[in-house]
Amino acid sequence: MLIEIATVLAPLFICAGIGFAWTRTGRAFDAESMGNLVGNLALPCLVFSTMTKYEISPALFAHMAGVYLGAIVVFAAVGVGVARALGLDIRVYGPPMVFSNCGNMGLPVCLFAFGEPGLAAAVSIFLTNAILNYTFGTATFAGKLSHRAVTHNVLVYAALVALALTALGIPPPRWLANTTSLMGTISVPFMIVALGASMARLHVSDLPRTIGLCLFRQLSSFAIGWGAASLAGLEGVERGVLILMCSMPVAVVNYLFAMRYDRRPEQVASMVLASTVIAYCMLPFVLIVALPGG
């Protein structure tokens, strides 16, 4: 088990460490342009490639998304409750308490823990989280709701086409499978390196409260994920993937939204950084529960 856990954690630490060191040594890291390129080209290819390769059926996709949606509702109830009890502004602390880093960190962790079948199972959770973060999360920061996160999102179309092909039992032609597989390989390493690079730029303010809040967030998310997997009767890879995805830290994108809408970005940055460090520290224990036999 220890070797399995080390095999999962090592690529994460090494790749994030490279991004961290790259930025800390003063080298330029073009995160925005490369992030756009990865988000619009590579990630949709990864979603399509893994979903068609592992023939994720619409039923399994919907089931995983539905269970995660249920977990998100509980995250929201808990997060909003805690924020209210502590007298914190929901428009600042709400999205970071609810939406996790299912992309940069969640997809790689699932890939390393369960191989490509884990990545395929994680895609529906990743998409659910991303769509809700970009709609309701942004709406909380901005004060208005937009449908563009769904209608202008290449990822959604890539997933829909993959689901349609799988439902009809049509394998993609080899040229398409090769192309999406090639382009998709950029996503995971870039996302982890970019995560490390963002960590190098963030700073923690209001340390005791931030750490307390993030510790509570990470522990409660893990417990909610575990509970949701048991309630939904998930087993094997699906169970492990749900627990792992629920245990992810605050999504970095929330920091960008907080900056864009001027909602105390330094506080959100602190939560991103502190929750990521806590999530990394918790990961060996989460893996013991999530891996088969846990």
Add this chain to the structure above:
Amino acid sequence: MHSLADFAAVLVPVYVCVAGGFLWARMGRPIDLSFVATFVYVVGAPPLVFAALKRAPEGSVPLGTLAEAAVFAVALGGLLAALVSIAAGRRLGASGGALALPFAGAMGLSVLRDALGPAAFAQGIAYFAVATLVASTVGRAAARGRWDGSSLFGSPIAWGMAGALVLVALPWTPPKFLLNTTNLLGGVVVPVMLIASGVALGRVEGTDLLRALPSGSARLGIGLIAGFVVAGALGLDGVSRIVVVLESAMPIAFLWPIYAKGGWNEFAASLAVGLAALPLLVAYLI
């Protein structure tokens, strides 16, 4: 290649990645090619070399022969490029180096993997490693026009690549986590460099591209001659011969315009010629 579907499965990924970069540039979206190249060659290329060569079955990659072939092909390419440059009345450093160094880390590797599988890919990686080492030392000095120690040995790309080759040559079995990590990081090289070359192509105006076509065509001709001559001289056959000819015939090395701080028109023209010639090359060689 047995059918059109086989052909498409090998070529379409290359064209789509380049087209993705081309459209990205034409849509006016920003991307810093110097950052991309440095990042990919420093962070991605050494792990790619390490993972591909350490994962290859023992004895399946004639590393020494391919290294020799890559050095000879670049040297012969340099000689031919010098002759072409002198004949064309151009400064040797500026055009000679560009025409000598092949872009071995993108199109050729993608074709080798999709057409011939991981063993051929690993051989292509061996060629790529040595070609990159030459480009980031001698090529860098030629591009800068300065032959001092800093220009020759100051690039982190050269040190990264040399380090990777030393680790490959040492008789040890790396742990699984290291192979997984290096394989993951190395995976970015081919697709990102294909997209980046598309961006470079998309940034060049049509008239500039046409003006640079002679240079682009010269790179293909020089590369093909160098590849065939070296493969013949070393008595290579089968996959090794395909690797040497294909990789030698690739467009101008992406690192050249980065080091020379110019020459993107020539790079783009050689890429356009290379893309046009790729189906013929694949049909002939494979």
